[in-house]
Amino acid sequence: xxxxxxxxxxxxxxxxxxxxxxxxxxxxxxxxxxxxxxxxxxxxxxxxxxxxxxxxxxxxxxxxxxxxxxxxxxxxxxxxxxxxxxxxxxxxxxxxxxxxxxxxxxxxxxxxxxxxxxxxxxxxxxxxxxxxxxxxxxxxxxxxxxxxxxxxxxxxxxxxxxxxxxxxxxxxxxxxxxxxxxxxxxxxxxxxxxxxxxxxxxxxxxxxxxxxxxxxxxxxxxxxxxxxxxxxxxxxxxxxxxxxxxxxxxxxxxxxxxxxxxxxxxxxxxxxxxxxxxxxxxxxxxxxxxxxxxxxxxxxxxxxxxxxxxxxxxxxxxxxxxxxxxxxxxxxxxx
Amino acid sequence: xxxxxxxxxxxxxxxxxxxxxxxxxxxxxxxxxxxxxxxxxxxxxxxxxxxxxxxxxxxxxxxxxxxxxxxxxxxxxxxxxxxxxxxxxxxxxxxxxxxxxxxxxxxxxxxxxxxxxxxxxxxxxxxxxxxxxxxxxxxxxxxxxxxxxxxxxxxxxxxxxxxxxxxxxxxxxxxxxxxxxxxxxxxxxxxxxxxxxxxxxxxxxxxxxxxxxxxxxxxxxxxxxxxxxxxxxxxxxxxxxxxxxxxxxxxxxxxxxxxxxxxxxxxxxxxxxxxxxxxxxxxxxxxxxxxxxxxxxxxxxxxxxxxxxxxxxxxxxxxxxxxxxxxxxxxxxxx
Numbered sequence: 001x002x003x004x005x006x007x008x009x010x011x012x013x014x015x016x017x018x019x020x021x022x023x024x025x026x027x028x029x030x031x032x033x034x035x036x037x038x039x040x041x042x043x044x045x046x047x048x049x050x051x052x053x054x055x056x057x058x059x060x061x062x063x064x065x066x067x068x069x070x071x072x073x074x075x076x077x078x079x080x081x082x083x084x085x086x087x088x089x090x091x092x093x094x095x096x097x098x099x100x101x102x103x104x105x106x107x108x109x110x111x112x113x114x115x116x117x118x119x120x121x122x123x124x125x126x127x128x129x130x131x132x133x134x135x136x137x138x139x140x141x142x143x144x145x146x147x148x149x150x151x152x153x154x155x156x157x158x159x160x161x162x163x164x165x166x167x168x169x170x171x172x173x174x175x176x177x178x179x180x181x182x183x184x185x186x187x188x189x190x191x192x193x194x195x196x197x198x199x200x201x202x203x204x205x206x207x208x209x210x211x212x213x214x215x216x217x218x219x220x221x222x223x224x225x226x227x228x229x230x231x232x233x234x235x236x237x238x239x240x241x242x243x244x245x246x247x248x249x250x251x252x253x254x255x256x257x258x259x260x261x262x263x264x265x266x267x268x269x270x271x272x273x274x275x276x277x278x279x280x281x282x283x284x285x286x287x288x289x290x291x292x293x294x295x296x297x298x299x300x301x302x303x304x305x306x307x308x309x310x311x312x313x314x315x316x317x318x319x320x321x322x323x324x325x326x327x328x329x330x331x332x333x334x335x
Numbered sequence: 336x337x338x339x340x341x342x343x344x345x346x347x348x349x350x351x352x353x354x355x356x357x358x359x360x361x362x363x364x365x366x367x368x369x370x371x372x373x374x375x376x377x378x379x380x381x382x383x384x385x386x387x388x389x390x391x392x393x394x395x396x397x398x399x400x401x402x403x404x405x406x407x408x409x410x411x412x413x414x415x416x417x418x419x420x421x422x423x424x425x426x427x428x429x430x431x432x433x434x435x436x437x438x439x440x441x442x443x444x445x446x447x448x449x450x451x452x453x454x455x456x457x458x459x460x461x462x463x464x465x466x467x468x469x470x471x472x473x474x475x476x477x478x479x480x481x482x483x484x485x486x487x488x489x490x491x492x493x494x495x496x497x498x499x500x501x502x503x504x505x506x507x508x509x510x511x512x513x514x515x516x517x518x519x520x521x522x523x524x525x526x527x528x529x530x531x532x533x534x535x536x537x538x539x540x541x542x543x544x545x546x547x548x549x550x551x552x553x554x555x556x557x558x559x560x561x562x563x564x565x566x567x568x569x570x571x572x573x574x575x576x577x578x579x580x581x582x583x584x585x586x587x588x589x590x591x592x593x594x595x596x597x598x599x600x601x602x603x604x605x606x607x608x609x610x611x612x613x614x615x616x617x618x619x620x621x622x623x624x625x626x627x628x629x630x631x632x633x634x635x636x637x638x639x640x641x642x643x644x645x646x647x648x649x650x651x652x653x654x655x656x657x658x659x660x661x662x663x664x665x666x667x668x669x670x
Contacts, residue, residue: 014571039494039575040424040559041390041484048383055376056391056433056481058471089375098391100479102398134479136393144435144469144479146391149376159374224375236349240374331348 016108016135020099023116024123024130042131044095050150052095055086059143067141069184071193072111074202076118079143081204082227084126085278087149088206089225090156091215094128098146102138118203126206155215157282162222162241166283166307169292171207171299173253174230175267176200178274182260197257204278209297211280219291223282229275229329235313236327237281244312246322247305272315275330283307351443351470355434358451359458359465377466379430385485387430390421394478402476404519406528407446409537411453414478416539417562419461420613422484423541424560425491426550429463433481437473453538461541490550492617497557497576501618501642504627506542506634508588509565510602511535513609517595532592539613544632546615554626558617564610564664570648571662572616579647581657582640607650610665618642 046052059079061067067075084094099119103112123129128147180201184191193202214220222241226233230252238245254267284292292301305316314322381387394414396402402410419429434454438447458464463482515536519526528537549555557576561568565587573580589602619627627636640651649657 040421041388041427041482041491043425043491044387044389045488046381046383046385046387046485048381050381052379052381052387052483053376054379054431054433054466054481054483056435056467056479057469058435058437058477058479060437060471060473060477063471063473086375090378092376096389098389098481100391100393102393102395131389132391134392136395136398138395138398142393142395142477144391144393146389146433146481147376148387148389150381153380156376156378 013135020101020116020133020135021130023113024120026123026129042096042098044131044148049153051153051156053087053090053092053149053151053156054146055083056144056146057083057086059145061141067107069191071191071202072114073118073121074193075141075143076115076120077122077203079145080119080122080126080128080147081206081278083145083147084128084149085206085225085227087147088208088211089223089280090151090158091211091220091223092149092151092156093208093212094126094147094149096129096131096148097123098131099133100144101133102136102140102142104139104141105137107141126208151215155218157215157220157223159222159224159237159240162237162243162283162307163285164243164307164309165286166221167286167289168234168245168247168281168283168304168307170226170230170253170279170281170302170304171210172277172279173255173300174226174277174279175255175270175274177204177276177278178270179255179257179260181276186260201276204276206278207280207297207299210299213296214282217291219284219288220282221285223280226277226279226281227275228331229273229277230281231272231325232327232329232331233281234325237283238307238313241307244308244310244314245305246308246314246316247325249315249317251302251304253300253302273328348470355436355451355468355470358448359455361458361464377431377433379466379483384488386488386491388422388425388427388484388486388491389481390418391479391481392418392421394480396476402442404526406526406537407449408453408456409528410478411450411455412457412538414480415454415457415461415463415482416541416613418480418482419463419484420541420560420562422482423543423546424558424615425486425493426546426555426558427484427486427491428543428547429461429482429484431464431466431483432458433466434468435479436468437471437475437477439474439476440472442476461543486550490553492550492555492558494557494559494572494575497572497578497618497642498620499578499642499644500621501556502621502624503569503580503582503616503618503639503642505561505565505588505614505616505637505639506545507612507614508590508635509561509612509614510590510605510609512539512611512613513605514590514592514595516611521595536611539611541613542615542632542634545634548631549617552626554619554623555617556620558615561612561614561616562610562665564608564612565616566607566660567662567664568616569660572618573642573648576642579643579645579649580640581643581649581651582660584650584652586637586639588635588637608663
């Protein structure tokens with residue numbers, strides 16, 4: 001698309017909405033959506049015995065991505081993955097999403113096309129079509145995504161169900177996204193979107209099948225997604241469940257890349273505090289732990305430790321010393 | 336609340352979320368909400384035969400409000416009213432909302448409290464409790480609200496159902512909000528939130544009962560809310576329905592306040608292009624027009640003209656001349 005068409009497109013909100021609608025129109029059958037982009041609101045048929053699951057997430061220039069560093073298709077992929085991750089964390093399946101986009105005039109050409117390309121790819125990957133949204137002009141890129149999902153009534157896995165004695169598990173390897181971010185931050189060259197060290201940072205994949213399976217089999221007593229980092233998120237799960245926890249340093253699945261320069265960038269702190277993992281953290285009662293395999297749906301599942309009575313969240317190091325696990329993950333209010 | 340407590344509150348995202356949750360906790364029975372603020376996502380039970388109605392709206396500092404001019408409680412009221420208005424425009428009833436809020440540190444004390452007060456008031460007025468959201472820190476106030484509603488399957492009133500011969504109606508008086516905005520823009524004094532000329536600009540009320548009644552009785556063939564201004568919005572309804580329209584200048588219910596200085600501020604252009612009305616624009620087939628009273632649920636209902644074949648949208652002036660009605664309402668991409 002040439003610059004002239006790009007410029008014309010964004011002189012009118014209706015044209016921009018129509019362009020976004022065409023770019024995101026599902027390339028897969030969308031039986032769930034009665035009415036999508038173009039009216040005042042989207043319509044979704046309800047089914048008795050189901051619950052609607054709703055979540056929304058900011059994805060803001062400067063805070064969550066750097067427009068001159070991150071590929072636009074990664075911004076598109078990740079803004080949806082981030083919001084849908086909250087549905088996966090409850091064991092729900094995605095149904096549709098709403099996109100709120102504020103866009104500077106200068107990015108309404110190629111950048112917008114590539115952004116929508118990444119968003120469409122995530123939408124197809126997650127089987128989650130666009131249902132509507134809102135657009136406006138702004139001097140910075142502002143994104144907010146509302147993810148809408150569904151699960152059978154009563155099957156959603158909350159943060160609050162962990163009991164003393166439950167085993168704590170995590171999917172995948174932790175800190176890979178944070179490792180990728182450090183590579184981006186420390187490199188002066190343009191990002192190579194195909195660099196395997198950046199994959200989890202740029203195009204996180206969600207553990208959709210694992211989450212659904214845990215909900216369907218009623219295996220997890222509590223679950224959440226790791227978005228801020230294990231050290232913060234385990235504390236949140238424990239607080240919601242009014243329990244404590246004890247995990248072992250040596251069990252934590254750290255990144256498998258070569259070390260990065262800088263003393264703060266050791267593998268363990270990346271895994272504990274890095275954030276942006278979108279892996280699943282869940283607990284399972286003692287009588288059902290044997291049902292959790294070490295690998296499922298192409299994802300490693302690692303046992304980290306146990307839920308305990310009381311309030312403390314501890315990490316046991318290689319010498320057997322238990323240290324309080326301080327929540328040092330991502331918190332926008334502590335930057 | 337003193338400044339010290341305010342400062343402490345926003346040093347931690349979890350504390351801010353808890354504060355918002357307490358401030359917005361419904362003072363009215365909320366049977367619809369299975370799980371609200373505090374987990375990964377909100378849960379809403381589904382009922383067979385119903386449709387979920389979803390809409391989201393930006394409300395941004397500088398674009399939609401001026402933080403040093405508009406009272407914080409008006410910002411809170413209006414960001415929710417604006418989003419719920421899209422549900423009302425389909426004849427749906429509100430069920431809950433999600434709040435995405437990005438906030439500068441300096442506004443996390445009194446401003447936040449008053450903002451949440453206005454939001455809570457609108458939430459109670461619209462019977463629409465908070466179900467969740469997302470918060471982050473930012474140097475400007477950014478708000479995005481997702482409104483979630485419900486209507487019986489197939490009863491939602493779309494923009495696309497108007498037919499040639501249908502009568503066009505509008506609720507309330509148009510241009511009152513735009514008049515209020517002009518008062519705010521032209522006055523150098525601090526805003527008096529009780530100034531009746533500002534009421535519709537600061538605290539718009541929605542035509543919830545009228546919208547539901549039109550949907551329940553299947554009276555309206557098409558409907559939308561007037562958010563950008565009649566001159567733009569009537570064109571959108573006609574485009575969606577693939578029809579034209581002809582309305583009469585002298586029928587348009589203009590504001591009933593004393594004139595404002597400046598040649599662009601005549602009453603008719605305020606009513607046609609002003610925007611922010613959140614009144615309902617709807618069409619009714621000839622055989623059912625007699626069922627529309629002149630006043631209902633304490634709101635005037637005004638006949639404006641007719642839907643016609645073809646594409647043109649015309650306005651007939653006092654001398655009987657039909658002029659094309661140019662869409663000159665609010666469009667963030669044309670500022």
